[in-house]
Amino acid sequence: MTKINIAQPQPHFLIVTYPAQGHINPAFEFAKRLIRLGVKVTFAITISAYNKIANAGQLPDCFGYAVFSDGFDDGYKPTVQDTTVYVTQLRTRGTQSLKDTILSNAENGTPVTCLVYTLLLPWAAEVARGLNVRSAMLWIQPASVLRVYYYYFNGYKELIGDDCTEPSWSIKLPGLPQLKIRDLPSFCNPSNTYSFALPMFKEHFDILESEDKPTILVNSFDALEEEALQEIEGKLKL
Numbered sequence: 001m002t003k004i005n006i007a008q009p010q011p012h013f014l015i016v017t018y019p020a021q022g023h024i025n026p027a028f029e030f031a032k033r034l035i036r037l038g039v040k041v042t043f044a045i046t047i048s049a050y051n052k053i054a055n056a057g058q059l060p061d062c063f064g065y066a067v068f069s070d071g072f073d074d075g076y077k078p079t080v081q082d083t084t085v086y087v088t089q090l091r092t093r094g095t096q097s098l099k100d101t102i103l104s105n106a107e108n109g110t111p112v113t114c115l116v117y118t119l120l121l122p123w124a125a126e127v128a129r130g131l132n133v134r135s136a137m138l139w140i141q142p143a144s145v146l147r148v149y150y151y152y153f154n155g156y157k158e159l160i161g162d163d164c165t166e167p168s169w170s171i172k173l174p175g176l177p178q179l180k181i182r183d184l185p186s187f188c189n190p191s192n193t194y195s196f197a198l199p200m201f202k203e204h205f206d207i208l209e210s211e212d213k214p215t216i217l218v219n220s221f222d223a224l225e226e227e228a229l230q231e232i233e234g235k236l237k238l
Helices: 023-037 047-055 084-105 121-131 143-159 197-210 224-233
Strands: 012-016 039-046 064-068 114-117 134-139 215-216
Touching: 012 023, 012 084, 023 039, 023 134, 039 084, 047 064, 064 084, 084 121, 084 224, 114 121, 121 134, 121 197, 143 197, 143 215, 143 224
Parallel strands: 012 039, 012 114, 039 064, 114 134, 134 215
Antiparallel strands: none
8 A cells, every 4th residue: 555654744734525506506615715824625536526526617726626426427316327326437537536636646746635525525644544544534514413412322323213203202312402313313223214315424433533643623602502512522523
C-alpha cells in the first residue's frame, strides 16, 4: 500500500460528499469557510452532480474540483434504478478517484493533508487511512442526532422492534427524554425502505471507533446543543 509522508505541507483539504443536495450544500459552505482561512480546497464530486449545479449557475468558483464518474453520469434515479448497484458503483469508483486525486496531488507538490467526507461515504475514511492522510467526518445533521445514532449502535438497536409503531411504545436513551419512533432518525425505523443506509451508518461508527483519534466536525454550538455536545464529546472527538 502506498504511503504518503510529507513534513509540514501546506494545508490542503479534499472534500467529498454523497451526491445529493442535502449533503453537497453544507459541504460547499464548509469549503468556503476553509477558503477564507487561506487554505487550499479540492472538492470531489460526481459528474452528474457537478453538471446539475453548474447548469443551475450555482457552482462556487473559489476552489478546485475533482470530478469523477459514479457510473450514473445522467443522474441516479432511485425510483427506476437499483440502489444497491448505485451505492456499490459509487464506492468502487469513488474509492479509485480519491486515491488518484490524493496521489496525483502528492506528485505535483500539493499533497492532501486532510480528507473530509460526509454521511454515507464510510469508504472515504478507509482511503485516507490507506494513504496515511488524516480524515474527518463532516456531520451534516444536529449533534443530538449523532448522539442517537451512537447509542443505537451501542446497545439500543435491539430495543427497537416491530412493535415500535404502537402508541404505547417508547425508548429511553441516556441523557434524553422518552422518545417515540417518530422522534428517532427515520433510518432507525425497522420499516425504513432505504435498507442500504443503516449499514453505512454502522460502518461509519465502526471506523471512527477503530481510530486512535477520530475527528468529527459538527455544525453546532454550546448554547444550542450543550448537553448533546458534552455527552458525545466524551465518546467521540468533535
